[in-house]
Amino acid sequence: MIKELVVISGKGGTGKTSITACLAQLAGQPVLVDADVDASNLHLLLTPSIEQTTEFRSGHTAVIRPADCIGCGVCLAHCRFGAVTHRTMDDPWRESHGAQILCQDCDFCKRSCSVQVNRAIQAMQEAHGNTAEVSFQIDPLACEGCGVCVRFCPVKAIDFPPRLCGEWYVSDTRCGPMVHARLGTGAENSGKLVSLIRQQGRQLAQDAGAALVMIDGPPGIGCPVMASLTGADLILAITEPTLSGIHDLERVAELARRFDIPMMVGINKWDINPDQTASIEDYLQESQLIWAGRIRCDRAFVASQIKRQTVLEYASGGVVHEIHALWRHVQETLDTL
């Protein structure tokens, strides 16, 4: 049975990726998934050779065809995301296509406008005059691809192409096969991309006969995190002994409870504040969270990163023992699930 382990943190910068890379080495060729699609870092340590690249298209984006826009403003009236803007006379991109507003006082605009006092249309008319050449365009960064403007445009001047959100890759690394991705700037659909690459990871594991899929998760608690967690067998939360780390850990623990997934906690950089480390460990006992271990601060975390190595490949001494111990605890827990 293939098991999924997901490594998250709540707070960013606690050491998820650095630690995941080490665990990947100890786990005996698991399938790796870098689910931090917004800002992936695992590949910087594992130097994957990419074997397959696939475009990720999800949802749609609205694009107004300027030549067909009659400037009625229905799109502006309906858009709930502030994505509709005016193209003005001074806009250098504007094509001189000779389209004019041929107002025939049919009042169609007023009848279709959902803004009760037709403010948008009045403002448009006042600003440009009834005979001005005016049209609208959609800001692709603000557009959420809902399709409302497309549906309600009276002259069907809005196209609705699929949105290219990013790319995903299947690669080979020295620790095992890896599925990773790159999301476009400001893109939505990160949750969908995470779901997709996890699915690919499970498939790869099946094909390769691997027993474990190890997922390097994103920070936070929003949709990409939830997409990383759903259906996983075990969560490993990496925290740090700071008040911020503890605060964020508690929110992640609540998420884990909602998803009904067992959660282990590893305390990274424990020697910054041994007192707080101890109080986290007390908290773990009181809640139903499982202690995974402690890892100390070590310059090797940065030094190994610069050399594109994992901490285990670079360092020696206490930190290495601590990482091995953490993995043993995780493995033991995985075996019971």
Place this chain on the structure above:
Amino acid sequence: MKIAIASGKGGTGKTMIATNLAWYLAQQGEAVVYADVDVEEPNGHIFLKPTFDQCHQVNVLVPKVKQDLCQHCGQCTEFCQYNAIAEMPNEVLIYPELCHSCGGCWKLCPVGAIATRQHLMGEVFIGSAGKVACVKGQLKVGQARAVPVIEAVKKVLKEEPAWVIYDAPPGTSCPVVASVRDVDKVVLVTEPTPFGLHDLRLAVAMVRVLGVPFAVVVNRADIGDQEVYQFCQEQNIPILAEIPHDEHLAQAYSRGELVVERSERYQTLFAGLWRAIVGGGPE
């Protein structure tokens, strides 16, 4: 003037810088608002310790199906881009966590069978910590979308005349875009490591697409290599400050302390950073 403190990589020091900067400015007699828009994991309150006297719910409109009027034509289900509506044999189900509140379904229902209701996404807290006005957005655990809560915070501060320091979430995806768009300047906090540089490149691409002026602060400036500095030089990106790694700062941070409260050295550092931010470049 509205400033956003953002980064690509998490854990580079955004909150440390945003809270200490806000505190420092208030000590100098400036009217300043600290606004926490890392609504998934807000931490600024740990350092500023504000008293919040107002709490506003952030609701979004979601559909509510009047099952007895529904004719099961399926148009709403087909239209919804977010799989937030599902047609079951006996009823139409709504998944509010997936809904983007676009209004499409309730507008197009031919028989008016879809009404709306408010769905709670999170809260906005308003208060102050000494002379620093504080606004905090917080997403309810289990809700998927941070953007509505971030926009609620920004709406509160839209006409705010004082300095506003937005403490943004990490990354470059939609919550970050929502946090940093329409500000006057973005300060990208990075660290001189491969992870830091990789994610800084992504963040720079994002602010360039948005067209917002930006500059960089390198935190823990001596822990890694020179690549981040070379990148900023090649790209003509001003580095407003370099903050060396400091065990004492790390420990103070771990205890939830504001380092500018007691340290003259950091007061000088944040004074310099502030001058660089408003002056448009490093000193």
